[in-house]
Amino acid sequence: MAEAPLPQGGSSLLFLTDEQLRKGIEAMFFAYRGFTADPDRILEGREMGRAHHRAIHFIHRSPGTTVSNLMALLGVTKQSLNRVLRALIAEGLVEVRVGRRDRRERNLHLTPEGAALERELSDAQRERMRAAYRTAGPVAVAGFRQVLEAMMDEESRRQYEALAGRGG
Amino acid sequence: MAEAPLPQGGSSLLFLTDEQLRKGIEAMFFAYRGFTADPDRILEGREMGRAHHRAIHFIHRSPGTTVSNLMALLGVTKQSLNRVLRALIAEGLVEVRVGRRDRRERNLHLTPEGAALERELSDAQRERMRAAYRTAGPVAVAGFRQVLEAMMDEESRRQYEALAGRGG
DNA sequence: TTGGAATGTCAACAAGGCTGACGTATTGTG
DNA sequence: CACAATACGTCAGCCTTGTTGACATTCCAA
Numbered sequence: 001m002a003e004a005p006l007p008q009g010g011s012s013l014l015f016l017t018d019e020q021l022r023k024g025i026e027a028m029f030f031a032y033r034g035f036t037a038d039p040d041r042i043l044e045g046r047e048m049g050r051a052h053h054r055a056i057h058f059i060h061r062s063p064g065t066t067v068s069n070l071m072a073l074l075g076v077t078k079q080s081l082n083r084v085l086r087a088l089i090a091e092g093l094v095e096v097r098v099g100r101r102d103r104r105e106r107n108l109h110l111t112p113e114g115a116a117l118e119r120e121l122s123d124a125q126r127e128r129m130r131a132a133y134r135t136a137g138p139v140a141v142a143g144f145r146q147v148l149e150a151m152m153d154e155e156s157r158r159q160y161e162a163l164a165g166r167g168g
Numbered sequence: 169m170a171e172a173p174l175p176q177g178g179s180s181l182l183f184l185t186d187e188q189l190r191k192g193i194e195a196m197f198f199a200y201r202g203f204t205a206d207p208d209r210i211l212e213g214r215e216m217g218r219a220h221h222r223a224i225h226f227i228h229r230s231p232g233t234t235v236s237n238l239m240a241l242l243g244v245t246k247q248s249l250n251r252v253l254r255a256l257i258a259e260g261l262v263e264v265r266v267g268r269r270d271r272r273e274r275n276l277h278l279t280p281e282g283a284a285l286e287r288e289l290s291d292a293q294r295e296r297m298r299a300a301y302r303t304a305g306p307v308a309v310a311g312f313r314q315v316l317e318a319m320m321d322e323e324s325r326r327q328y329e330a331l332a333g334r335g336g
Numbered sequence: 337t338t339g340g341a342a343t344g345t346c347a348a349c350a351a352g353g354c355t356g357a358c359g360t361a362t363t364g365t366g
Numbered sequence: 367c368a369c370a371a372t373a374c375g376t377c378a379g380c381c382t383t384g385t386t387g388a389c390a391t392t393c394c395a396a
Contacts, residue, residue: 339395
């Protein structure tokens with residue numbers, strides 16, 4: 001592997017030591033726990049879990065999305081996704097419409113009840129995010145996003161960017 | 169809460185918009201998938217999963233730790249942890265010693281085989297982390313860590329800092 | 337010494353992943 | 367038109383990893 005020329009005689013590479021990397025790994029672990037804590041708590045009482053939250057989030061983000069699209073986004077099988085969707089439909093949170101152009105497809109939408117739950121969940125998660133962002137400041141936030149994006153798989157990054165392009 | 173004086177008349181608060189927060193949430197989701205992908209792949213063949221990885225990581229980090237300590241660190245019940253430990257012990261990856269002062273306690277250590285697996289797992293995870301860090305650069309990395317730390321629960325932050333204080 | 341608290345083990349169950357197989361519409365193609 | 371491919375749903379069965387309940391052991395303090 002060819003190394004890029006080092007600024008300041010290489011001392012700036014201290015942030016790549018195993019020790020620093022290990023800290024980053026542990027920070028991801030503990031932070032992700034906090035990241036999911038609030039929605040988990042909200043869904044606990046409703047006989048639903050993280051899987052339902054993810055489905056709701058992406059249906060909200062991409063109204064009218066199809067089952068296979070959602071499948072790819074969540075990285076789960078259709079059988080697994082189907083179980084979750086069946087529950088959401090039974091609870092009246094998600095509505096299914098037969099595709100207009102291709103009637104094999106099923107377009108997924110949140111019902112008003114589903115949208116209300118989505119708002120409750122994302123409000124909670126955004127509130128924690130906002131607090132963290134405010135504490136860390138804009139420069140830190142930019143770095144946060146850069147590192148996360150560099151950590152994604154190719155496939156995930158494409159999906160992430162496709163979503164990001166849509167809403168902002 | 170008292171706000172620090174804003175540079176540039178408050179326009180810097182644009183990084184706290186719902187849109188920016190949502191991007192951060194989605195970045196966490198996709199990045200965490202990448203974060204766990206490599207160890208998951210390695211463990212796949214060995215009839216083990218993410219739970220085993222986490223246990224191995226923290227036993228490596230805190231040799232001689234007890235079951236209840238590990239329990240608190242991982243945020244799971246002792247019964248859940250016990251199943252994982254039983255498998256690791258059966259595979260000869262973890263060694264259990266009865267506590268010297270308190271014989272109710274079990275002190276956990278990695279065997280040489282366990283340490284070898286730990287190295288394989290953490291090498292893979294560190295490699296991805298290193299690539300991400302290198303791409304993003306030291307300033308971004310500092311921000312990344314700041315935001316993650318601010319996102320943790322109180323309890324998690326204490327645990328994270330206790331670990332960090334030990335090794336670095 | 338005895339009862340409560342702490343520590344850890346075993347058993348059984350649930351959520352939510354997975355694969356495989358199959359049925360049914362619907363679409364597109366030779 | 368016939369037929370293959372696509373999109374989706376479902377059933378059955380398995381695995382991992384969480385949960386609670388019940389219980390054994392050990393320590394400590396009244």
